[in-house]
Structures are given as structure tokens and as C-alpha cells.
């Protein structure tokens with residue numbers, strides 16, 4: 001038997017080797033293909049190309065959970081939101097591109113994709129070269145001195161210690177920060193931060209430089225000096241993106257303008273053609289009444305919420321030639337497939353959701369019977385047996401701040417009470433569990449309370465004796481909720497605290513007569 005086995009395994013080894021060789025050949029082909037693509041890009045002088053770029057900010061997994069469980073509010077503002085829709089553009093060597101648009105139109109979102117700090121939902125972005133971004137204060141470490149920030153940034157760019165020290169005096173001199181270079185950045189004004197960021201970035205010699213409002217805060221001398229440096233940079237065939245609400249800057253510094261309007265490219269072309277159109281729009285917008293402006297913003301925002309992949313596909317079919325549209329449709333399908341995988345609830349979240357439902361169900365039964373969740377009759381002084389470390393107790397329900405803001409002790413029906421301010425994510429049964437009460441206890445103290453309608457900020461009365469329970473007793477009954485809050489969900493989630501963007505144009509956008 002053994003020789004046969006040997007022969008078998010010998011054959012298998014041969015097959016495996018063949019397979020490995022084939023895989024290597026394939027990898028080689030893939031590499032050659034991508035090298036070819038890169039060199040094609042370089043040859044054509046194409047620096048950045050965006051095709052069908054679309055970005056959807058989704059409800060966070062927390063919000064999805066709440067929506068599924070019917071907890072908290074789910075209004076229009078909290079829907080998935082398309083910050084960019086079907087954005088197409090090409091930028092070549094030596095071009096300076098202005099990015100303009102009202103507040104919230106998607107400028108930062110687009111640049112975050114170009115500097116690779118944000119992924120795209122659909123479409124394709126080709127970038128040929130190193131990108132460096134200057135935004136007010138962004139990327140600087142507040143606790144470090146200006147000098148140490150220079151060292152840090154240069155190290156991150158792969159420079160050696162010697163190279164950094166050689167460049168140091170040039171950067172420091174350009175920054176005009178004088179003795180402040182050895183002070184911590186947290187002591188800098190926004191203008192000083194911008195000077196430091198610009199000096200570091202321009203001296204790093206990136207291929208693509210993004211200037212995100214950074215030069216709007218510096219003084220005019222520094223701004224002029226920076227502009228000169230930028231022109232030199234452009235002469236070398238480098239590419240610059242400038243985001244500014246200052247039309248004069250855009251006019252002076254850029255060759256082309258991308259005008260973003262509620263996530264779409266309204267116009268892309270020569271600055272001399274696009275900027276006047278944008279300014280005309282601003283003038284028209286400013287001529288509207290307050291109500292009309294609000295209505296306009298609401299309508300546009302709704303379009304961003306109602307957008308869909310189907311709409312993107314339709315736009316592609318309507319606007320592109322047949323060959324382009326076919327490859328574009330494939331591109332949309334591929335990217336959407338990927339994003340669908342990402343946006344699905346994780347198994348952990350599904351498990352937590354189930355746990356949450358079970359806790360709610362059993363606590364409902366328990367409170368109806370006047371018992372704790374483990375079936376123990378609640379008696380004063382009885383120690384709870386269930387539990388988790390205090391740190392696992394949800395911040396929303398037991399954080400010190402909620403105590404601080406909620407302790408105004410008083411009496412109700414002979415019971416000493418205190419005010420508890422409802423936090424985001426709270427539900428009655430969880431508050432009850434955390435504070436060692438039953439739902440009935442809470443309802444007795446708050447007879448007008450509708451348990452399914454509690455909202456953050458609402459004040460409810462709780463029995464004072466129970467107040468210290470969470471900190472003194474280990475309790476785990478609320479593990480489901482606390483874990484949900486602590487779960488490290490994916491990025492790019494909707495920040496429900498994000499204010500509705502103030503789309504009122506900045507006054508600086510009104511054309512300056514130069």
C-alpha cells in the first residue's frame with residue numbers, strides 16, 4: 001500500500017507545483033498589466049482621473065440597530081446620504097484646479113478621497129503620485145513643537161535624519177515662525193498653523209498638493225509668498241488642488257475649476273469660464289429670501305438622500321456613449337458589490353441585536369411580574385447577582401456626567417428621587433436594570449411617561465436609593481447595550497451629531513472686484 005500512497009502524493013505534489021507556477025504566471029501578468037497602466041498614466045501626463053465617483057455615507061451600525069429595534073428617532077436627516085454623485089474629471093501635470101461650491105457641497109469629501117483618507121462607494125479614482133494635503137491645523141500634532149512636527153512629517157515621508165536636518169532651516173525660515181517654532185503647536189494661532197503646514201508640505205515636494213482653505217487664514221505677505229512657491233511648484237509639472245471660498249484666490253491661482261453642487265459636478269472647465277457662472281449662481285442664491293434659500297437647500301438635500309445606484313446607472317446610460325457606458329456599468333456593479341459587503345450588519349452586531357431583543361423581552365416579562373431579570377423578587381438591600389464591570393455599563397445610562405447633570409434630589413410619593421437625563425440609546429428597561437429598578441418603579445414615579453417615546457434630553461425621575469447601584473454593584477444585565485456602544489464599527493458612518501450643513505454661501509464667495 002505504501003508505494004501507491006507515495007506515488008499519489010508525488011503526483012499531487014507535481015500538480016500543486018504546476019498550479020503554483022500558473023499562479024505565479026498570472027501574478028506576473030497582473031503586475032505587468034498594472035505597470036503598463038501606471039506608465040500609460042505617466043506618459044499621458046494624467047495625474048488624477050475620477051470616473052463615476054460616488055460616495056454614500058450610511059447610517060452607522062448603531063443607528064441601523066436602533067432603527068430595526070424602533071428605538072430613538074429615525075428622521076429624514078438620519079437617512080443614508082450621497083455626498084458625491086457621478087463625479088467625473090481628469091487633471092493633468094502642471095494644472096492647478098480650484099474646487100468651489102457651497103458649504104456641504106462635497107469638496108472635502110472629494111479631496112479626502114484624493115489624499116486616500118476616504119474610500120469611494122462607487123466609481124474609480126486613479127492617482128499618479130504622492131499626495132500632500134494642507135488644511136488648517138490638520139495633520140499637525142498639537143502637543144509637539146513646530147520643529148518636532150517638521151521632524152515627524154518628514155520622517156513619515158521617508159526622509160532620513162540627515163535629510164531632515166538639512167531641510168530644517170529652509171522650512172523654519174519659510175514658515176516665518178521665528179522662536180515660536182520651538183513652542184507647542186497648541187499655542188499657535190490658525191494662521192501660524194497654516195504657515196507651518198504649508199512650509200512643511202511645499203518642502204516635501206509632493207506630486208500633488210492639496211490646499212484646503214489653508215491659505216485663507218494667513219497674512220497677505222505669507223499668502224503672496226506661498227502663491228509664488230505654488231507657481232514654482234506648478235512650473236515643475238506638479239498638480240495643485242485649491243479649495244477656497246475666496247473667489248479672488250481661485251481666480252489668481254487656478255487654471256481650471258470644479259464646481260461641486262450638492263455632490264454633483266455642476267461645471268468643470270477653465271477658471272475664466274466656470275468662475276463667473278459660479279459667482280452668478282451665488283448672486284442669484286443671495287437674492288432669494290431666507291425661506292426660499294432654506295427650501296432650496298432642503299430640496300437639494302432630499303435629492304442626495306433619494307439617490308440610488310439605479311439612478312447612477314441611469315445617468316450613465318443617459319449621458320455616455322455605448323462603449324463607455326458598458327465599462328462604466330460594470331464598474332458600478334463591481335464597486336457596489338464591494339460596498340454592499342461592507343455595509344451589511346456584522347455577525348457581532350446581529351448577535352448583539354438578538355441579545356438586546358431577548359433582554360428587552362425578558363425584562364418586560366420580569367417587570368410585569370415585579371421581578372428582576374433573573375426572577376429574583378426585588379427587595380430593598382438585596383444584592384444583584386447579575387453582572388459586568390462598571391466600565392461596561394453604557395455611558396449613556398450611568399456616566400458621571402449624567403449623574404452630575406441629573407442630581408436634583410426631591411421627594412415623590414414619599415420616595416426620595418433624583419432627575420435622570422435620558423441619553424441617546426437609552427430605553428426604559430435598560431435604565432431600570434442599570435439602576436436596579438423595575439419598569440413599574442419608573443412608571444410609578446413618572447405616570448405620564450410613554451416608555452416607547454423616550455428621547456435624549458428628556459428628564460425622568462428615578463428612585464434615589466437605587467442611584468448608586470451601578471457604581472457599587474457589578475452589573476451585567478446591560479451588557480448588550482454597552483457592547484453595542486463600544487463595538488468598533490466600520491468607518492464612514494453618518495455622524496448623527498453632524499449639523500445640517502449651513503449652505504449659506506460664505507460672504508467671501510461674493511465676487512471681489514480686483
Ligand SMILES: Nc1ncnc2c1ncn2[C@@H]1O[C@H](COP(=O)(O)OP(=O)(O)OP(=O)(O)O)[C@@H](O)[C@H]1O
Nearest residue numbers: 057083102103104105106107108109493494495501
Ligand atoms: N462622515 C460623514 N457622515 C455623514 N455625512 C457626512 C460625513 N462627512 C461629510 N458628510 C456630509 O457630506 C456632505 C459634504 O460634506 P463636505 O465636508 O465634503 O462638504 P464641503 O463642501 O467640504 O463643505 P464646507 O465648505 O463647509 O467645508 C455634507 O452634507 C456633510 O454633512
